[in-house]
Amino acid sequence: MADGTELATRPKEVAGARAESESAELGALAKAQLSGALRLVSPEAQDDVERFADHQLAAAGKITIMSLEAVQKVLGERWQSQRDQVFAFTEAVLARALGARGIHLRVSDSDYFIIHPSLSRLQGQAACLRYLREILTQFVGEADHAVAGILQVTRINKGRLETKPVDADRVEQIANDLGQDLSVNVGTHLAAFQEDTDITTKLVNRWTPFTASDGRTLRISATLEPVYELKGFTRIGFRMIRRVIVVDTAEELSQQQVSALSTGDLLRADLATITRGIDRLKAEGAGEQQLSLIVPVSFSSLAAARGRAELVEPVREAAALVKLGVICEVVDIEGVPTSALHQVTTLLRPLSLLVVGRLSRPTASAFARLSGAGFQALSFECPHVGVGEAEFLGWASATLTAARKVARSVLVYRAGTMKRAGVLASLGATHISLDAG
Numbered sequence: 313m314a315d316g317t318e319l320a321t322r323p324k325e326v327a328g329a330r331a332e333s334e335s336a337e338l339g340a341l342a343k344a345q346l347s348g349a350l351r352l353v354s355p356e357a358q359d360d361v362e363r364f365a366d367h368q369l370a371a372a373g374k375i376t377i378m379s380l381e382a383v384q385k386v387l388g389e390r391w392q393s394q395r396d397q398v399f400a401f402t403e404a405v406l407a408r409a410l411g412a413r414g415i416h417l418r419v420s421d422s423d424y425f426i427i428h429p430s431l432s433r434l435q436g437q438a439a440c441l442r443y444l445r446e447i448l449t450q451f452v453g454e455a456d457h458a459v460a461g462i463l464q465v466t467r468i469n470k471g472r473l474e475t476k477p478v479d480a481d482r483v484e485q486i487a488n489d490l491g492q493d494l495s496v497n498v499g500t501h502l503a504a505f506q507e508d509t510d511i512t513t514k515l516v517n518r519w520t521p522f523t524a525s526d527g528r529t530l531r532i533s534a535t536l537e538p539v540y541e542l543k544g545f546t547r548i549g550f551r552m553i554r555r556v557i558v559v560d561t562a563e564e565l566s567q568q569q570v571s572a573l574s575t576g577d578l579l580r581a582d583l584a585t586i587t588r589g590i591d592r593l594k595a596e597g598a599g600e601q602q603l604s605l606i607v608p609v610s611f612s613s614l615a616a617a618r619g620r621a622e623l624v625e626p627v628r629e630a631a632a633l634v635k636l637g638v639i640c641e642v643v644d645i646e647g648v649p650t651s652a653l654h655q656v657t658t659l660l661r662p663l664s665l666l667v668v669g670r671l672s673r674p675t676a677s678a679f680a681r682l683s684g685a686g687f688q689a690l691s692f693e694c695p696h697v698g699v700g701e702a703e704f705l706g707w708a709s710a711t712l713t714a715a716r717k718v719a720r721s722v723l724v725y726r727a728g729t730m731k732r733a734g735v736l737a738s739l740g741a742t743h744i745s746l747d748a749g
Contacts, residue, residue, distance in 0.1 A: 351377055351473040353461070357419040358471050360730050363545035364415075364427065365468040368603075373433030373537050375465035376440045377475055378424040382461055386452045390601040394451075395421070401450060404744035405443050415746065417730075425465075427723035429547060437462055437478045445487075459484055465707070470567060521559055522584070525574045529559040532581055534588035537745045538725065539606060542737040549634060551606035551641070551725070551745065552589035556581055567672050571644045576645070578610040579619045586626040593633055604665055605630055606639045606723075611648055614656045625661055637665035641691060647668055657686030668723065689721035689742075696728060705735060712739040 328518040353361050383398055384391050406416040406424065415427040426443075428436035445455035452572050462483065462531065463475040521531040536550040556565040556573075566605055573581065586607055593605065607630055613619035631638045640660050645653060656665045666688050672680050674692035682690065692715075695707060715722045727733045733744050 318704075322337055330482040349463075349475050351420065351423050351475055353471045353473060354421070355432065357417060357425075360417055361419055361425060361468060361473070362491070363730065363733075364425075366544060366546045369427065369547065370466055370468065373464050374427055374429065374431075374436060375468075376426045376437055376478075377465055377473060378426055378444050379422055379441045379461040379463065380424070380447070381422050382448060382458070383451050384422060398447075402443075402447055405446055408441055409439065415730075423473075425473070430536060430550075434479070434482055434486055435466070437464065437483045441487045442511065444730065471741060472656045503658060522580050523578075524577045530565075530577070530581070531557045531559050532584035532588055533557060534592060536587045536589065536592050536748050537725070537741055539725075539745050540564065541743050542733070542741060547603070548743065549602040549604035549606070550593065552585055552608055554581065554585040554608060571672075575612045575616065575619075579613045579622065582609050582613045582619075583622060583626060586623070586630060590630050590633065591627065593630075599738070602634045604639055605634050605666070606641050608641045608643050608670065610644050611642050611653070611656060612644065614642060614660065624663065628672045631663075638663070639666045639689075640664035641668040641674075642687075643669050643670045645685075646673060650681065650683075653682070653685035653687075660663075666721070668721075669719075674711050676710065679714040679718050683718050687719055689723060690715050690719045691723035691725065693725045694727050694732065696726070696737075704732065706733075708735055708739050712736070712741055716740045 355496045356744075364375065380398065380402065387394055387398075402424065403418075406426070410416055410426070410428070414429065415425075417425045419425045426436075426440055428439060429440060441459055444461050445456045448455035448458050448637070450459075459478065464478050465473050465475050467474040501743050521529050524530050533555040535553045535555070537553055538547055539549060539551050540547050546634065555571075556570050557563065558565065570578075570581070586609075589605070589607065607627060609623060613623060627640070629636055640663065642653075642656060642660070653669070657669075660667045667686065668689040668691050669682055669685065671682075671685035671690065671692045674690075679690065692711070695704070699707070712722060712724075721742045722740060724736050724741045725745045726747050727736055728742045728746065730746075736744055
Protein backbone atom coordinates (compact mmCIF):
# COMPACT_ATOMS: atom_id res chain seq x y z
CA MET A 313 0.00 0.00 0.00
CA ALA A 314 1.31 3.46 -0.87
CA ASP A 315 2.23 5.60 2.12
CA GLY A 316 0.17 8.58 3.26
CA THR A 317 2.40 11.14 1.51
CA GLU A 318 2.02 9.49 -1.87
CA LEU A 319 -1.75 9.15 -1.43
CA ALA A 320 -2.04 12.79 -0.43
CA THR A 321 -0.28 13.94 -3.58
CA ARG A 322 -2.49 11.98 -5.98
CA PRO A 323 -5.17 14.02 -7.73
CA LYS A 324 -8.69 13.47 -6.45
CA GLU A 325 -10.53 11.06 -8.74
CA VAL A 326 -13.95 11.69 -10.18
CA ALA A 327 -16.63 9.31 -8.88
CA GLY A 328 -17.12 6.42 -11.22
CA ALA A 329 -13.88 6.93 -13.14
CA ARG A 330 -11.11 4.33 -13.27
CA ALA A 331 -7.74 5.03 -11.72
CA GLU A 332 -4.88 5.87 -14.12
CA SER A 333 -1.99 4.46 -12.07
CA GLU A 334 -0.63 0.96 -12.79
CA SER A 335 1.41 0.84 -9.58
CA ALA A 336 1.95 -2.66 -8.16
CA GLU A 337 1.56 -1.14 -4.71
CA LEU A 338 -2.11 -0.36 -5.14
CA GLY A 339 -4.34 -1.92 -2.50
CA ALA A 340 -7.21 -4.27 -3.23
CA LEU A 341 -9.82 -1.51 -3.45
CA ALA A 342 -7.67 0.59 -5.77
CA LYS A 343 -6.99 -2.43 -7.98
CA ALA A 344 -10.71 -3.11 -8.12
CA GLN A 345 -11.31 0.48 -9.22
CA LEU A 346 -8.51 0.19 -11.79
CA SER A 347 -10.14 -2.88 -13.31
CA GLY A 348 -13.50 -1.14 -13.41
CA ALA A 349 -15.07 -3.59 -10.94
CA LEU A 350 -15.37 -0.95 -8.21
CA ARG A 351 -17.44 2.10 -9.10
CA LEU A 352 -17.49 5.15 -6.86
CA VAL A 353 -20.73 7.02 -6.25
CA SER A 354 -20.81 10.82 -6.12
CA PRO A 355 -21.74 12.25 -2.69
CA GLU A 356 -25.00 13.77 -3.93
CA ALA A 357 -26.20 10.37 -5.21
CA GLN A 358 -25.18 8.24 -2.23
CA ASP A 359 -28.39 8.58 -0.22
CA ASP A 360 -30.54 7.57 -3.21
CA VAL A 361 -28.30 4.61 -4.04
CA GLU A 362 -28.27 3.35 -0.44
CA ARG A 363 -32.05 2.91 -0.63
CA PHE A 364 -31.44 0.05 -3.04
CA ALA A 365 -28.85 -1.77 -0.91
CA ASP A 366 -31.06 -4.84 -0.97
CA HIS A 367 -29.23 -8.18 -1.06
CA GLN A 368 -32.09 -9.79 -3.00
CA LEU A 369 -32.00 -7.17 -5.76
CA ALA A 370 -28.24 -7.55 -6.17
CA ALA A 371 -28.32 -11.36 -5.91
CA ALA A 372 -31.00 -11.51 -8.62
CA GLY A 373 -28.81 -9.40 -10.90
CA LYS A 374 -31.48 -6.71 -11.19
CA ILE A 375 -29.10 -3.75 -10.69
CA THR A 376 -27.04 -2.70 -13.70
CA ILE A 377 -24.42 -0.03 -14.31
CA MET A 378 -24.41 1.59 -17.76
CA SER A 379 -21.07 3.33 -18.25
CA LEU A 380 -20.46 6.29 -20.58
CA GLU A 381 -16.67 5.91 -20.41
CA ALA A 382 -16.52 5.12 -24.14
CA VAL A 383 -18.12 8.49 -24.87
CA GLN A 384 -15.71 10.23 -22.48
CA LYS A 385 -12.75 8.59 -24.17
CA VAL A 386 -13.77 9.61 -27.69
CA LEU A 387 -14.67 13.18 -26.74
CA GLY A 388 -11.44 13.62 -24.79
CA GLU A 389 -10.88 17.31 -24.01
CA ARG A 390 -14.33 18.13 -25.40
CA TRP A 391 -16.02 16.06 -22.66
CA GLN A 392 -16.33 18.93 -20.17
CA SER A 393 -18.02 21.19 -22.72
CA GLN A 394 -20.36 18.49 -24.05
CA ARG A 395 -21.08 16.42 -20.94
CA ASP A 396 -24.39 18.20 -20.20
CA GLN A 397 -25.56 17.45 -23.73
CA VAL A 398 -24.60 13.78 -23.30
CA PHE A 399 -26.37 13.57 -19.95
CA ALA A 400 -29.52 15.23 -21.35
CA PHE A 401 -29.66 12.78 -24.26
CA THR A 402 -29.05 9.82 -21.96
CA GLU A 403 -31.79 10.94 -19.56
CA ALA A 404 -34.20 11.22 -22.50
CA VAL A 405 -33.34 7.70 -23.70
CA LEU A 406 -33.80 6.23 -20.22
CA ALA A 407 -36.99 8.15 -19.47
CA ARG A 408 -38.54 7.00 -22.74
CA ALA A 409 -37.44 3.38 -22.34
CA LEU A 410 -38.02 2.86 -18.62
CA GLY A 411 -40.98 5.13 -18.06
CA ALA A 412 -42.40 4.32 -14.65
CA ARG A 413 -41.51 0.62 -14.92
CA GLY A 414 -37.93 1.02 -13.77
CA ILE A 415 -35.45 3.21 -11.93
CA HIS A 416 -32.46 5.13 -13.24
CA LEU A 417 -30.02 7.41 -11.43
CA ARG A 418 -26.85 9.12 -12.60
CA VAL A 419 -24.44 8.15 -9.85
CA SER A 420 -21.21 9.65 -11.18
CA ASP A 421 -19.66 11.51 -14.08
CA SER A 422 -19.66 8.29 -16.09
CA ASP A 423 -22.17 5.83 -14.62
CA TYR A 424 -25.92 5.34 -14.65
CA PHE A 425 -27.52 3.02 -12.07
CA ILE A 426 -30.50 1.16 -13.59
CA ILE A 427 -33.07 -1.28 -12.18
CA HIS A 428 -35.67 -3.20 -14.20
CA PRO A 429 -37.76 -4.77 -11.39
CA SER A 430 -40.05 -6.73 -13.72
CA LEU A 431 -37.40 -8.06 -16.14
CA SER A 432 -35.07 -10.99 -15.59
CA ARG A 433 -31.34 -10.41 -15.09
CA LEU A 434 -30.41 -11.04 -18.72
CA GLN A 435 -33.42 -9.17 -20.11
CA GLY A 436 -32.59 -6.12 -17.98
CA GLN A 437 -28.93 -6.18 -19.00
CA ALA A 438 -29.90 -6.58 -22.68
CA ALA A 439 -32.23 -3.60 -22.35
CA CYS A 440 -29.37 -1.52 -20.90
CA LEU A 441 -27.14 -2.61 -23.78
CA ARG A 442 -29.70 -1.33 -26.25
CA TYR A 443 -29.89 2.02 -24.45
CA LEU A 444 -26.09 2.33 -24.50
CA ARG A 445 -25.93 1.42 -28.18
CA GLU A 446 -28.30 4.26 -28.97
CA ILE A 447 -26.21 6.72 -26.93
CA LEU A 448 -22.91 5.58 -28.47
CA THR A 449 -24.36 5.75 -31.98
CA GLN A 450 -25.42 9.35 -31.28
CA PHE A 451 -22.08 10.59 -29.90
CA VAL A 452 -19.44 8.13 -31.11
CA GLY A 453 -20.89 6.93 -34.39
CA GLU A 454 -20.61 3.19 -33.66
CA ALA A 455 -21.52 0.81 -30.85
CA ASP A 456 -19.64 -2.38 -31.69
CA HIS A 457 -18.17 -2.90 -28.22
CA ALA A 458 -21.00 -1.39 -26.17
CA VAL A 459 -21.43 -4.51 -24.01
CA ALA A 460 -18.17 -3.65 -22.21
CA GLY A 461 -20.02 -0.67 -20.72
CA ILE A 462 -22.69 -2.85 -19.07
CA LEU A 463 -21.85 -4.13 -15.57
CA GLN A 464 -23.83 -6.11 -13.00
CA VAL A 465 -23.85 -4.65 -9.48
CA THR A 466 -23.08 -7.33 -6.91
CA ARG A 467 -22.96 -5.17 -3.78
CA ILE A 468 -23.69 -1.64 -2.59
CA ASN A 469 -21.42 -0.52 0.23
CA LYS A 470 -20.81 3.00 1.58
CA GLY A 471 -20.57 5.00 -1.60
CA ARG A 472 -19.08 2.14 -3.61
CA LEU A 473 -20.66 -0.20 -6.12
CA GLU A 474 -18.99 -3.59 -6.50
CA THR A 475 -19.62 -4.96 -10.00
CA LYS A 476 -18.74 -7.73 -12.39
CA PRO A 477 -18.91 -8.04 -16.19
CA VAL A 478 -22.12 -9.37 -17.70
CA ASP A 479 -22.29 -12.53 -19.82
CA ALA A 480 -21.47 -10.63 -23.02
CA ASP A 481 -22.44 -13.32 -25.54
CA ARG A 482 -25.85 -14.03 -24.02
CA VAL A 483 -26.68 -10.38 -23.36
CA GLU A 484 -25.75 -9.39 -26.92
CA GLN A 485 -27.84 -12.24 -28.33
CA ILE A 486 -30.92 -11.21 -26.34
CA ALA A 487 -30.45 -7.55 -27.30
CA ASN A 488 -30.09 -8.48 -30.97
CA ASP A 489 -33.13 -10.76 -30.85
CA LEU A 490 -35.26 -7.80 -29.80
CA GLY A 491 -34.64 -6.24 -33.23
CA GLN A 492 -32.47 -3.56 -34.72
CA ASP A 493 -34.66 -0.51 -34.07
CA LEU A 494 -32.84 1.16 -31.18
CA SER A 495 -35.77 3.45 -30.46
CA VAL A 496 -37.94 0.53 -29.30
CA ASN A 497 -39.08 0.88 -25.70
CA VAL A 498 -37.91 -2.56 -24.51
CA GLY A 499 -39.82 -2.66 -21.21
CA THR A 500 -43.09 -1.44 -22.71
CA HIS A 501 -42.68 -3.70 -25.74
CA LEU A 502 -42.24 -6.81 -23.62
CA ALA A 503 -45.07 -5.90 -21.23
CA ALA A 504 -47.56 -5.20 -24.03
CA PHE A 505 -46.53 -8.38 -25.87
CA GLN A 506 -47.04 -10.53 -22.78
CA GLU A 507 -50.25 -8.89 -21.58
CA ASP A 508 -52.35 -8.70 -24.73
CA THR A 509 -51.29 -11.82 -26.66
CA ASP A 510 -50.56 -14.34 -23.90
CA ILE A 511 -48.03 -15.95 -26.27
CA THR A 512 -45.62 -16.38 -23.37
CA THR A 513 -47.93 -18.45 -21.23
CA LYS A 514 -50.54 -19.67 -23.73
CA LEU A 515 -53.02 -19.85 -20.84
CA VAL A 516 -56.73 -19.63 -21.56
CA ASN A 517 -58.44 -17.05 -19.37
CA ARG A 518 -62.05 -18.11 -18.98
CA TRP A 519 -63.06 -14.93 -17.17
CA THR A 520 -62.31 -12.21 -19.72
CA PRO A 521 -63.86 -10.75 -21.76
CA PHE A 522 -67.39 -11.10 -20.38
CA THR A 523 -70.80 -9.57 -20.99
CA ALA A 524 -71.82 -7.27 -18.16
CA SER A 525 -75.36 -7.04 -16.81
CA ASP A 526 -75.93 -3.81 -18.79
CA GLY A 527 -75.03 -5.54 -22.10
CA ARG A 528 -71.52 -4.14 -22.54
CA THR A 529 -68.63 -6.50 -23.27
CA LEU A 530 -65.84 -5.83 -20.78
CA ARG A 531 -62.20 -6.88 -20.96
CA ILE A 532 -59.94 -7.05 -17.90
CA SER A 533 -56.27 -6.17 -18.09
CA ALA A 534 -53.90 -6.73 -15.15
CA THR A 535 -50.40 -5.32 -14.85
CA LEU A 536 -47.82 -5.81 -12.10
CA GLU A 537 -46.12 -2.96 -10.24
CA PRO A 538 -43.16 -3.44 -7.84
CA VAL A 539 -43.79 -2.54 -4.18
CA TYR A 540 -40.98 -1.71 -1.74
CA GLU A 541 -40.64 -1.74 2.03
CA LEU A 542 -39.20 1.65 2.94
CA LYS A 543 -37.06 0.81 5.97
CA GLY A 544 -34.41 -0.91 3.86
CA PHE A 545 -35.95 -0.24 0.44
CA THR A 546 -36.47 -3.97 -0.06
CA ARG A 547 -38.87 -5.14 -2.72
CA ILE A 548 -41.66 -7.21 -1.17
CA GLY A 549 -43.10 -8.26 -4.53
CA PHE A 550 -45.74 -6.86 -6.87
CA ARG A 551 -49.23 -5.49 -6.66
CA MET A 552 -51.85 -6.27 -9.30
CA ILE A 553 -53.35 -3.25 -11.03
CA ARG A 554 -56.71 -3.81 -12.71
CA ARG A 555 -58.03 -2.01 -15.77
CA VAL A 556 -61.61 -2.57 -16.97
CA ILE A 557 -62.05 -1.78 -20.68
CA VAL A 558 -65.20 -1.62 -22.82
CA VAL A 559 -64.37 -3.79 -25.83
CA ASP A 560 -66.53 -1.95 -28.40
CA THR A 561 -65.18 1.54 -27.62
CA ALA A 562 -61.77 0.74 -25.99
CA GLU A 563 -62.85 3.09 -23.17
CA GLU A 564 -61.24 2.42 -19.79
CA LEU A 565 -63.71 2.68 -16.93
CA SER A 566 -62.86 5.03 -14.06
CA GLN A 567 -62.66 3.74 -10.50
CA GLN A 568 -66.12 5.22 -9.82
CA GLN A 569 -67.55 3.47 -12.90
CA VAL A 570 -66.01 0.15 -11.86
CA SER A 571 -67.45 0.50 -8.36
CA ALA A 572 -70.89 1.06 -9.89
CA LEU A 573 -70.87 -2.33 -11.65
CA SER A 574 -73.23 -5.00 -10.38
CA THR A 575 -72.10 -7.43 -7.69
CA GLY A 576 -71.89 -10.23 -10.24
CA ASP A 577 -69.85 -8.12 -12.65
CA LEU A 578 -67.44 -7.10 -9.89
CA LEU A 579 -66.91 -10.77 -9.00
CA ARG A 580 -66.14 -11.58 -12.65
CA ALA A 581 -63.73 -8.63 -12.74
CA ASP A 582 -62.03 -9.82 -9.55
CA LEU A 583 -61.63 -13.37 -10.87
CA ALA A 584 -60.33 -12.08 -14.21
CA THR A 585 -57.86 -9.76 -12.47
CA ILE A 586 -56.37 -12.56 -10.37
CA THR A 587 -56.19 -14.93 -13.34
CA ARG A 588 -54.54 -12.27 -15.52
CA GLY A 589 -52.17 -11.34 -12.73
CA ILE A 590 -51.14 -14.98 -12.25
CA ASP A 591 -50.46 -15.24 -16.00
CA ARG A 592 -48.33 -12.10 -15.88
CA LEU A 593 -46.41 -13.26 -12.82
CA LYS A 594 -45.57 -16.56 -14.49
CA ALA A 595 -44.57 -14.79 -17.71
CA GLU A 596 -42.44 -12.06 -16.15
CA GLY A 597 -40.92 -13.94 -13.23
CA ALA A 598 -38.34 -15.78 -15.38
CA GLY A 599 -38.16 -18.48 -12.72
CA GLU A 600 -37.59 -16.04 -9.85
CA GLN A 601 -39.99 -16.50 -6.94
CA GLN A 602 -41.24 -13.23 -5.47
CA LEU A 603 -41.73 -12.70 -1.74
CA SER A 604 -45.39 -11.77 -2.02
CA LEU A 605 -48.17 -10.56 -4.30
CA ILE A 606 -50.81 -7.93 -3.48
CA VAL A 607 -54.19 -9.07 -4.83
CA PRO A 608 -57.09 -6.57 -5.03
CA VAL A 609 -60.56 -7.98 -4.31
CA SER A 610 -63.86 -6.08 -4.12
CA PHE A 611 -65.66 -5.96 -0.77
CA SER A 612 -68.92 -7.07 -2.40
CA SER A 613 -67.26 -10.23 -3.74
CA LEU A 614 -65.89 -11.11 -0.31
CA ALA A 615 -69.11 -10.31 1.52
CA ALA A 616 -71.09 -12.91 -0.45
CA ALA A 617 -70.65 -16.61 0.31
CA ARG A 618 -70.65 -17.46 -3.41
CA GLY A 619 -67.98 -14.85 -4.11
CA ARG A 620 -65.71 -16.10 -1.32
CA ALA A 621 -66.11 -19.68 -2.52
CA GLU A 622 -65.11 -18.80 -6.09
CA LEU A 623 -62.17 -16.63 -5.00
CA VAL A 624 -60.51 -19.20 -2.72
CA GLU A 625 -59.01 -21.32 -5.51
CA PRO A 626 -57.35 -18.50 -7.55
CA VAL A 627 -56.09 -16.78 -4.39
CA ARG A 628 -54.46 -20.03 -3.26
CA GLU A 629 -52.98 -20.50 -6.74
CA ALA A 630 -51.44 -17.03 -6.52
CA ALA A 631 -50.11 -17.77 -3.03
CA ALA A 632 -48.37 -20.91 -4.30
CA LEU A 633 -46.33 -18.79 -6.73
CA VAL A 634 -44.70 -16.61 -4.05
CA LYS A 635 -42.53 -17.34 -1.03
CA LEU A 636 -44.50 -15.81 1.83
CA GLY A 637 -48.07 -15.71 0.53
CA VAL A 638 -50.53 -13.23 -0.93
CA ILE A 639 -51.59 -9.93 0.58
CA CYS A 640 -55.33 -9.43 0.08
CA GLU A 641 -56.29 -5.82 -0.57
CA VAL A 642 -59.99 -5.10 -0.07
CA VAL A 643 -61.24 -2.38 -2.43
CA ASP A 644 -64.50 -0.42 -2.69
CA ILE A 645 -64.75 -0.11 1.09
CA GLU A 646 -65.92 3.50 1.34
CA GLY A 647 -69.23 3.74 3.20
CA VAL A 648 -69.26 0.09 4.29
CA PRO A 649 -70.21 -0.39 7.98
CA THR A 650 -67.34 -1.26 10.31
CA SER A 651 -69.04 -4.48 11.46
CA ALA A 652 -69.35 -5.75 7.88
CA LEU A 653 -65.70 -4.93 7.17
CA HIS A 654 -64.61 -6.69 10.37
CA GLN A 655 -66.47 -9.83 9.34
CA VAL A 656 -64.69 -9.88 5.97
CA THR A 657 -61.22 -9.20 7.40
CA THR A 658 -61.70 -12.01 9.93
CA LEU A 659 -62.61 -14.45 7.14
CA LEU A 660 -59.59 -13.34 5.07
CA ARG A 661 -56.94 -13.85 7.75
CA PRO A 662 -56.39 -17.59 7.07
CA LEU A 663 -55.89 -16.92 3.34
CA SER A 664 -53.80 -13.77 3.51
CA LEU A 665 -50.37 -12.83 4.78
CA LEU A 666 -51.75 -9.36 5.46
CA VAL A 667 -55.24 -7.86 5.05
CA VAL A 668 -55.13 -4.36 3.57
CA GLY A 669 -57.93 -1.82 3.23
CA ARG A 670 -57.71 0.25 0.03
CA LEU A 671 -59.18 3.78 -0.03
CA SER A 672 -59.78 5.62 -3.29
CA ARG A 673 -60.43 8.85 -1.36
CA PRO A 674 -58.00 8.86 1.60
CA THR A 675 -59.47 11.52 3.88
CA ALA A 676 -59.16 11.82 7.66
CA SER A 677 -62.84 10.96 8.11
CA ALA A 678 -62.55 7.92 5.83
CA PHE A 679 -59.61 6.61 7.88
CA ALA A 680 -61.44 7.22 11.15
CA ARG A 681 -64.38 5.09 9.97
CA LEU A 682 -61.97 2.16 9.43
CA SER A 683 -60.93 2.04 13.07
CA GLY A 684 -61.93 -1.34 14.45
CA ALA A 685 -62.49 -2.87 11.00
CA GLY A 686 -59.60 -5.31 11.45
CA PHE A 687 -57.32 -4.08 8.66
CA GLN A 688 -53.63 -4.70 9.34
CA ALA A 689 -52.60 -2.10 6.77
CA LEU A 690 -54.12 0.69 4.66
CA SER A 691 -53.31 1.68 1.09
CA PHE A 692 -54.01 4.56 -1.29
CA GLU A 693 -52.44 6.41 -4.23
CA CYS A 694 -50.54 9.69 -4.34
CA PRO A 695 -52.18 12.63 -6.12
CA HIS A 696 -50.23 13.82 -9.17
CA VAL A 697 -52.21 16.02 -11.55
CA GLY A 698 -51.62 19.69 -10.75
CA VAL A 699 -49.96 18.99 -7.39
CA GLY A 700 -46.79 20.96 -6.60
CA GLU A 701 -44.21 20.01 -3.99
CA ALA A 702 -45.64 22.25 -1.25
CA GLU A 703 -49.17 20.95 -1.80
CA PHE A 704 -47.87 17.38 -1.91
CA LEU A 705 -46.08 17.85 1.43
CA GLY A 706 -49.25 19.17 3.05
CA TRP A 707 -51.33 16.32 1.65
CA ALA A 708 -48.79 13.67 2.70
CA SER A 709 -48.46 15.02 6.24
CA ALA A 710 -52.21 15.16 6.89
CA THR A 711 -53.00 11.86 5.16
CA LEU A 712 -50.27 9.79 6.79
CA THR A 713 -50.99 11.23 10.23
CA ALA A 714 -54.62 10.10 9.88
CA ALA A 715 -53.70 6.70 8.43
CA ARG A 716 -51.17 5.84 11.14
CA LYS A 717 -53.85 6.34 13.80
CA VAL A 718 -55.70 3.34 12.32
CA ALA A 719 -53.02 0.92 11.06
CA ARG A 720 -49.33 0.26 11.71
CA SER A 721 -48.54 -0.31 8.04
CA VAL A 722 -49.37 2.23 5.33
CA LEU A 723 -48.81 1.49 1.64
CA VAL A 724 -48.62 4.53 -0.65
CA TYR A 725 -48.75 3.81 -4.36
CA ARG A 726 -47.28 5.76 -7.29
CA ALA A 727 -45.01 8.11 -5.35
CA GLY A 728 -43.41 9.03 -8.68
CA THR A 729 -39.93 10.09 -7.52
CA MET A 730 -37.34 9.08 -4.96
CA LYS A 731 -37.63 12.54 -3.43
CA ARG A 732 -41.32 12.04 -2.73
CA ALA A 733 -40.65 8.51 -1.52
CA GLY A 734 -38.24 9.96 1.02
CA VAL A 735 -40.87 12.45 2.19
CA LEU A 736 -43.44 9.68 2.59
CA ALA A 737 -40.97 7.55 4.56
CA SER A 738 -40.17 10.41 6.93
CA LEU A 739 -43.89 10.94 7.58
CA GLY A 740 -44.61 7.31 8.45
CA ALA A 741 -45.33 5.42 5.22
CA THR A 742 -44.04 1.86 5.43
CA HIS A 743 -44.31 0.73 1.79
CA ILE A 744 -44.43 2.44 -1.61
CA SER A 745 -44.54 1.91 -5.32
CA LEU A 746 -42.82 4.42 -7.60
CA ASP A 747 -44.88 4.20 -10.77
CA ALA A 748 -46.41 7.64 -11.39
CA GLY A 749 -49.18 6.19 -13.53
